Amino acid sequence: MVTRLAASELGAILSSHFVDQSKLPVLPIMLYLSLGAKELVMNTSEPPKKVVRNLPDLAALVGLSKRRGFVFQSSEIYGGLGSCWDYGPLGSLLKLNVKKAWWNAMTRRADIVGLDASILMHPTVWKASGHVDGFTDPLVDCKDCKTRFRSDNTDSYLKDKKCPQCGSKNLSEPRLFNLMFKTHMGPVEDAGSVVYLRPETAQGHFVNFLNCQQSSRYKIPFGIAAIGKSFRNEITPGNFIFRTREFEQMEMQYFVKPGTDAGFFDTWKETRWNFYLKYKLKAENLRFHPHGPTELAHYAKAAVDVQYNFPMGFSELEGIHNRGDFDLTQHMKFSGKSLEYFDEAGKEKFIPYVIETAVGCDRLVLAFLCDAYREEVTLDEAGKEDVRVVLGLHPDLAPIKVGILPLSKKEELSSVGLRLRDQLAEDFDVNYDEAASIGKRYRRQDEIGTPFCVTVDFETANDQAVTVRHRDKMTQDRVNLTQLNRYVFENLKDFYK
Ligand code: ATP
Numbered sequence: 001m002v003t004r005l006a007a008s009e010l011g012a013i014l015s016s017h018f019v020d021q022s023k024l025p026v027l028p029i030m031l032y033l034s035l036g037a038k039e040l041v042m043n044t045s046e047p048p049k050k051v052v053r054n055l056p057d058l059a060a061l062v063g064l065s066k067r068r069g070f071v072f073q074s075s076e077i078y079g080g081l082g083s084c085w086d087y088g089p090l091g092s093l094l095k096l097n098v099k100k101a102w103w104n105a106m107t108r109r110a111d112i113v114g115l116d117a118s119i120l121m122h123p124t125v126w127k128a129s130g131h132v133d134g135f136t137d138p139l140v141d142c143k144d145c146k147t148r149f150r151s152d153n154t155d156s157y158l159k160d161k162k163c164p165q166c167g168s169k170n171l172s173e174p175r176l177f178n179l180m181f182k183t184h185m186g187p188v189e190d191a192g193s194v195v196y197l198r199p200e201t202a203q204g205h206f207v208n209f210l211n212c213q214q215s216s217r218y219k220i221p222f223g224i225a226a227i228g229k230s231f232r233n234e235i236t237p238g239n240f241i242f243r244t245r246e247f248e249q250m251e252m253q254y255f256v257k258p259g260t261d262a263g264f265f266d267t268w269k270e271t272r273w274n275f276y277l278k279y280k281l282k283a284e285n286l287r288f289h290p291h292g293p294t295e296l297a298h299y300a301k302a303a304v305d306v307q308y309n310f311p312m313g314f315s316e317l318e319g320i321h322n323r324g325d326f327d328l329t330q331h332m333k334f335s336g337k338s339l340e341y342f343d344e345a346g347k348e349k350f351i352p353y354v355i356e357t358a359v360g361c362d363r364l365v366l367a368f369l370c371d372a373y374r375e376e377v378t379l380d381e382a383g384k385e386d387v388r389v390v391l392g393l394h395p396d397l398a399p400i401k402v403g404i405l406p407l408s409k410k411e412e413l414s415s416v417g418l419r420l421r422d423q424l425a426e427d428f429d430v431n432y433d434e435a436a437s438i439g440k441r442y443r444r445q446d447e448i449g450t451p452f453c454v455t456v457d458f459e460t461a462n463d464q465a466v467t468v469r470h471r472d473k474m475t476q477d478r479v480n481l482t483q484l485n486r487y488v489f490e491n492l493k494d495f496y497k
Contacts, residue, residue, distance in 0.1 A: 053375040058311040061369055062240055064389070068448050070094065070369070071241060083237035083244045090448055091365075093399035093429055095248075098365055099227050101396055102250045105275055106225035112252065113216045115226045117204025120185065120195045125203050128334035129327065130299070131180055131196075139177040141235050144168040145294065165294045172235055181231045181245075197231035202356060204228075205253040206327040209339055209352075213255075220341055220352055221264065223254035227361065239312055241362040248361035255352035257343070258325065264355045265302055265322045272306060272318060272357055280394045281371050285309040289316070299326035306359075308367040317367055318359035325351040368397060372449060391449030392472060395495045401428040402488055403445035406456040409434050417456045420466070420481065424454075427485050446471060451495060452488060470495075 055061060065071040070091035074084035087095050107114045126132045140151045142163035149157065149164055151174035156162040162169055181197040184190075198204070205212075205224040212224050230249045237243045256264045269288065276286055291303040306318040328339045328351050340349045369391070376388040395401065404421050406413035414434055421432040431450065433441050438455070445453050455467045465478050468487065472495075479487045 049378055051377040053377060055311060055370050055373040058240055058370075061311075061366075061373060064373075064447065065091065065240075065369070068444075083234070084246060085241050085244065085362075090399040094368075094393075094397060095361060095365055097397045097399065098368065099248075099250065099361055101279060102275075102359070102361075102364075103225065103227060106223070106250075106252050111218065111221060112223040112225050112254075113212050113218065115205060115208060115212060115224050116228065117201065117208060117226060119198050119229060119231075121198060121203060121207070123195055124334050125207060125331075126180065126196050128330040129203050129206075130330070131199060134179075138174045139235075140174045141172040142166065142168055143170045143172065143236075147294075175235065177233070177235065179232050179234075181233055198228075199232045200230050200358070201226045201228045201249045201251045202253060202327070202358065205251070206331055206339075206354075207335075209253075209255065209328060210341075213341065220343065221254060221256040221260070223252050225250075225252040239310070241366050242310065242312075242315070244362060247363075249358060250361050250364075251356065251358040253323075254355040254357075255341070256355060258350060258353045261301070261322050261324070261353040261355060265320070268320055268355050268357055269304060272320060272359075276306070276317075278394075279368070279397060280392070281308065281367060285367075285371060286317075287314060289314075297321070299323055301353075308370075310366065310370060317363055318357060321356045321358070323354040323356055325353055327354060328352065368393060388443065388446055390446045390471065393449035395451040395492045398449040398451055399429060400431045400445070400448060400450045401452065401492060402430045403441070403450045403453040404430060404432045404456070405438060405441045405445075405453055406434050407438060407458065412461060413456050413458070416460055416481075420454065420456065420484065423481075424485060424488065428488060442469070451492060454484070 062071075065088075066073075068090060069088035072086045072088050073080040074086050075081045103114070106112050123132075138151045139148050140154075140157060141148050142165065145163060145166040145168065147163055147165040151157050154164050156164045156167070157171075161171065163171060180199050182194055183197065184193040185195045186193050204226060208224065212218075213220075213222065216222075227248060227250045229246060231246050234243055234245055237245055241247075254264060254268065273286070273288075277283060285308055287307050287309075289305040289307050291300070291305070296303055300321050301324045302322040304320050305316040306320065307314040308317040331337075332339050332351070339351065341352050342349050372391045372393045374390050374392055376390060378386045378388075380386065391398075402424050404417050404424065406417035417432060417434065421430055424430045431445070433444065435441070436444075442453055449471070451471050453469045453471075455469070457467065460466055460481075463478075464482075465480050466484065468477050468479050468484075468491075469475070470491075477487070
């Protein structure tokens with residue numbers, strides 16, 4: 001019988017399992033605990049064999065990311081550029097897969113369309129949205145409740161340097177600060193040519209609300225989804241790719257009839273929660289954080305964050321907001337154009353309310369990496385530790401689906417292996433590796449989360465088959481070469497069955 005134990009539960013469970021106390025495997029267990037195990041996977045009919053450790057800290061992930069080609073510091077050879085990161089060969093694939101998962105979840109529904117709006121928008125958009133006026137003053141950040149406020153007209157700050165929301169004195173220095181990156185359009189750099197790099201993708205959805213609705217002929221309730229770069233001149237970026245100044249957002253605005261908004265807000269909370277479970281974020285690492293009245297943005301009727309338990313603690317992963325009709329009303333006011341919706345069934349016009357779901361792609365990549373990382377530690381007879389680092393990514397997200405590993409570099413094997421590489425590459429992202437011992441190559445694939453490894457061996461020429469190893473179950477199947485693509489396709493789908 002296999003039992004998963006939290007380290008803190010060990011004492012009680014051990015004494016109940018081992019009636020004969022003299023048989024308690026005390027020494028190995030103490031050793032496992034001293035390795036920092038948070039969880040013990042043990043076979044209770046034999047002495048424990050394997051310990052699973054979680055990610056020790058962010059530094060371990062930063063190291064792996066660089067070593068294996070997930071994320072590099074931007075402009076590294078020049079000393080790097082603060083809070084900017086480059087996604088390497090594997091990172092770019094992983095990020096693409098995360099975007100694909102989100103995009104498919106959103107747009108393969110009958111009620112949501114996609115949009116790819118430009119980063120540069122008419123400057124009045126940012127007047128209407130409140131960004132121009134909201135972010136051009138001397139600003140102070142409250143490091144506790146995250147309120148950002150003006151230092152030049154806030155009484156509590158002017159009087160005794162306190163946050164007006166929570167009273168904390170844990171504040172940043174005031175800075176003349178514009179959250180938006182400003183640039184100029186055209187050859188003349190004067191005030192009339194100022195444009196901004198968008199600080200969120202959402203405004204593209206609002207200004208295109210009727211374009212999308214009328215061209216798709218969708219009726220309310222319906223949504224617009226987009227993935228794109230956003231830019232914020234953050235005061236306090238950091239924690240690797242958690243908070244950066246250039247990042248990618250995945251936002252969806254769902255337009256509903258006023259009065260139905262509270263129900264849709266709840267539905268979207270549930271939908272987004274289930275998305276994370278589907279892609280195997282552990283439920284215990286997720287929680288909702290509803291915004292209290294002091295945290296609510298001025299335009300929001302209700303808001304909740306989905307928080308993830310990052311190495312630095314639970315922090316926002318996604319925001320789900322009921323924005324009411326604030327944005328459409330503002331754009332009607334500033335553009336002079338109607339953005340009202342005509343409901344044919346009820347023969348009435350109204351300005352829809354908006355439920356927004358907004359998640360950072362980079363932040364989600366970080367969550368998936370943190371959650372997937374595990375170290376499987378086994379001790380041999382002599383008590384020597386062997387560590388298998390595994391990125392247990394959901395197979396849809398794993399950058400490489402199949403590693404092709406010929407048992408030796410001999411031509412008779414590598415020629416089959418390379419042919420197989422091309423055959424599999426027609427359907428999947430694959431990696432061919434013939435350098436180093438087979439054990440080391442398996443470990444390399446485990447560390448990047450490859451669901452299946454295919455070994456070409458000296459029998460292959462005879463039986464026209466290869467051995468396929470499952471990353472998590474460690475089971476092996478002998479599969480005919482001609483059936484391999486179908487086998488991988490079906491088993492990727494059934495990976496957790
Ligand atoms: P935070 O308080 O963490 O800065 P926010 O509340 O300002 O985030 P939103 O404006 O609601 O964030 O943006 C939606 C999502 O975009 C966030 O939940 C987060 O995942 C992502 N995001 C926002 N700012 C950044 C950033 N600077 N770097 C990376 N991702 C970000």
